[in-house]
Amino acid sequence: MLENRIPPPIVTMLFAAAMWFMASPDTASPGRTAMAIGVFLLAGCFGFPAFRAFRRSGTTIDPVRIERASSLVTGGIYRVSRNPMYVALALLLAAWAIWLGGAWVWLGPPALVLWLDRLQIRPEERVMAARFGQEYEEYQRKVRRWI
Numbered sequence: 001m002l003e004n005r006i007p008p009p010i011v012t013m014l015f016a017a018a019m020w021f022m023a024s025p026d027t028a029s030p031g032r033t034a035m036a037i038g039v040f041l042l043a044g045c046f047g048f049p050a051f052r053a054f055r056r057s058g059t060t061i062d063p064v065r066i067e068r069a070s071s072l073v074t075g076g077i078y079r080v081s082r083n084p085m086y087v088a089l090a091l092l093l094a095a096w097a098i099w100l101g102g103a104w105v106w107l108g109p110p111a112l113v114l115w116l117d118r119l120q121i122r123p124e125e126r127v128m129a130a131r132f133g134q135e136y137e138e139y140q141r142k143v144r145r146w147i
Contacts, residue, residue, distance in 0.1 A: 004123035024102030036099035047088030049077040
């Protein structure tokens, strides 16, 4: 089973490569490039604070070995989303879609979100609930899975 086995950044790169092959052969316009850069920067607003929060708490960022989580991170960007790193990956793929252009590339971001939701986040949530119990359940009630 693929559940929780392939690191999400690798999955994201595979989707990005597939999108490259589906892209229109046109060149990016200045407006489209600016929009792609804006979404790329927005991804950083989710990803960097999330990594920093994990590092500060001393817990693992390895999504394949979630059972190694040593603490539940609920502050900072984790008050906005339970999965800001995955939000960042989805936004990066959206920026890539904007930059590439074409209709077919827009299959990539929702496909990634579906993959992450079903095969990464849900298994992580089971482990986190077992590991942190009531504290994690309360956190789930307060903060959305995505945004």
